[in-house]
Amino acid sequence: xxxxxxxxxxxxxxxxxxxxxxxxxxxxxxxxxxxxxxxxxxxxxxxxxxxxxxxxxxxxxxxxxxxxxxxxxxxxxxxxxxxxxxxxxxxxxxxxxxxxxxxxxxxxxxxxxxxxxxxxxxxxxxxxxxxxxxxxxxxxxxxxxxxxxxxxxxxxxxxxxxxxxxxxxxxxxxxxxxxxxxxxxxxxxxxxxxxxxxxxxxxxxxxxxxxxxxxxxxxxxxxxxxxxxxxxxxxxxxxxxxxxxxxx
Amino acid sequence: xxxxxxxxxxxxxxxxxxxxxxxxxxxxxxxxxxxxxxxxxxxxxxxxxxxxxxxxxxxxxxxxxxxxxxxxxxxxxxxxxxxxxxxxxxxxxxxxxxxxxxxxxxxxxxxxxxxxxxxxxxxxxxxxxxxxxxxxxxxxxxxxxxxxxxxxxxxxxxxxxxxxxxxxxxxxxxxxxxxxxxxxxxxxxxxxxxxxxxxxxxxxxxxxxxxxxxxxxxxxxxxxxxxxxxxxxxxxxxxxxxxxxxxx
DNA sequence: CTTACTCCTTGACGTAAATCAAAGACGCGC
DNA sequence: GCGCGTCTTTGATTTACGTCAAGGAGTAAG
Numbered sequence: 435x436x437x438x439x440x441x442x443x444x445x446x447x448x449x450x451x452x453x454x455x456x457x458x459x460x461x462x463x464x465x466x467x468x469x470x471x472x473x474x475x476x477x478x479x480x481x482x483x484x485x486x487x488x489x490x491x492x493x494x495x496x497x498x499x500x501x502x503x504x505x506x507x508x509x510x511x512x513x514x515x516x517x518x519x520x521x522x523x524x525x526x527x528x529x530x531x532x533x534x535x536x537x538x539x540x541x542x543x544x545x546x547x548x549x550x551x552x553x554x555x556x557x558x559x560x561x562x563x564x565x566x567x568x569x570x571x572x573x574x575x576x577x578x579x580x581x582x583x584x585x586x587x588x589x590x591x592x593x594x595x596x597x598x599x600x601x602x603x604x605x606x607x608x609x610x611x612x613x614x615x616x617x618x619x620x621x622x623x624x625x626x627x628x629x630x631x632x633x634x635x636x637x638x639x640x641x642x643x644x645x646x647x648x649x650x651x652x653x654x655x656x657x658x659x660x661x662x663x664x665x666x667x668x669x670x671x672x673x674x675x676x677x678x679x680x681x682x
Numbered sequence: 683x684x685x686x687x688x689x690x691x692x693x694x695x696x697x698x699x700x701x702x703x704x705x706x707x708x709x710x711x712x713x714x715x716x717x718x719x720x721x722x723x724x725x726x727x728x729x730x731x732x733x734x735x736x737x738x739x740x741x742x743x744x745x746x747x748x749x750x751x752x753x754x755x756x757x758x759x760x761x762x763x764x765x766x767x768x769x770x771x772x773x774x775x776x777x778x779x780x781x782x783x784x785x786x787x788x789x790x791x792x793x794x795x796x797x798x799x800x801x802x803x804x805x806x807x808x809x810x811x812x813x814x815x816x817x818x819x820x821x822x823x824x825x826x827x828x829x830x831x832x833x834x835x836x837x838x839x840x841x842x843x844x845x846x847x848x849x850x851x852x853x854x855x856x857x858x859x860x861x862x863x864x865x866x867x868x869x870x871x872x873x874x875x876x877x878x879x880x881x882x883x884x885x886x887x888x889x890x891x892x893x894x895x896x897x898x899x900x901x902x903x904x905x906x907x908x909x910x911x912x913x914x915x916x917x918x919x920x921x922x923x924x925x926x927x928x929x930x
Numbered sequence: 931c932t933t934a935c936t937c938c939t940t941g942a943c944g945t946a947a948a949t950c951a952a953a954g955a956c957g958c959g960c
Numbered sequence: 961g962c963g964c965g966t967c968t969t970t971g972a973t974t975t976a977c978g979t980c981a982a983g984g985a986g987t988a989a990g
Binding site: 506510534535558564567568574575576587 | 752754755756757758760761762764765775776777778782783805806809812813815816817819820822823824826827828829830831833834835836880881921922
Binding site: 945 | 962963964965966968970971977980986988989
């Protein structure tokens, strides 16, 4: 998602342990001071719903720690995850009053929230933050469209490999490393959540995870901790050369 | 996509037959005059490529007439359409230099283009246009995510019905009508293009079109002209109650 | 008119993934 | 320890959709 890149100095926003991606790194000092004045924290337990589709939403927020999912459902209960919020990801829609999807915490979750009204005022006063927000939204749009390619055209195995590549890449970038060679990370998703993201059933996810393990593409410690012996090999399995550049 | 709604007065931008969605209807007079100064037209024949993924892109544009598609492909040729541009739709990415997907004309196509540099200057001078653009991008994001639900969880029949509902709805709104009851429109897509949009094969599309016809949900005149005797029935087949509110 | 092209339809068959079903693994409270 | 919940794995079977293949319909050129 790349703002003006990964943090290279200590975070500035009060006591937040993260750098808010909505803010331009070049001019962060003043704006973060402004943001600081209107922010508050909310925490959620694993499994709790942050907001339901259609609900009034009077804040925008950054994920501080934890993982949340965006999901949509059909009446008969079929559900599709349409986005994944990892630490430093932004959530919110300036100019909108209602949430378009369900947002659910899949781990314990801490969010740094900003009341929408003052945040919007801040936006109109500081056009370069508005511009930054447009860029982030365009990134999200690219990610969503990349995901459409996955959902429409990839095999189950490729889907799993793509998801692992993305989460692994994202995890590496949190540690300021480019993903390559050996990689290990926790996958904060149940098999069912993975299935909902990939448009599969949980059984198929489980089978393909087993297959990737059998073929030496990944190793598993317990159910959630994934070890990738060779990131490039995983990318090959993902079926495209985009190297998971989206959703970063 | 709904700016401050469907045109109710004559278009203002010079000789353009359409209202540019990037411009706020409330304040259009001044901005359209500005836009008028930096615009030019380009036309494409059916089948021609407007721009290739990765190419430098030094303009943004509105579709005046015709239909274009946004597609992504894997190396082995599997392709997925990730967006559809209908008249009045906007295409372009302020702040980006390269096109993220292939854009192809599926009919003869006329675009009203604006050179990117002056357009971006206009944006920074008129924050409410920037805000309008953010809203439009959020709409596109919603549409993409709605499409993810379709790709990941709907059956072939539901996919076809959803596509027809959306195109039909969009066509009706061009004529300032709410879609209901009987509807007739031209589907400017080949069976293959429909398949690429829906993540299916062209044979499956053809079979499901035949099935919908056999079941009286649609009638066909020739290959492309679709008659929907009862729009609500079509919506039922689409499998959700979102009523195709996206991509409008 | 014939030929040739593109696009579409329909059929027969194969297969990847869904569904149905059972049992294992892990954690948590008692 | 034991029971009980949730999550996961694995197997057997079904099915929706893909693949392969043949032919039809419309249109443009000769």
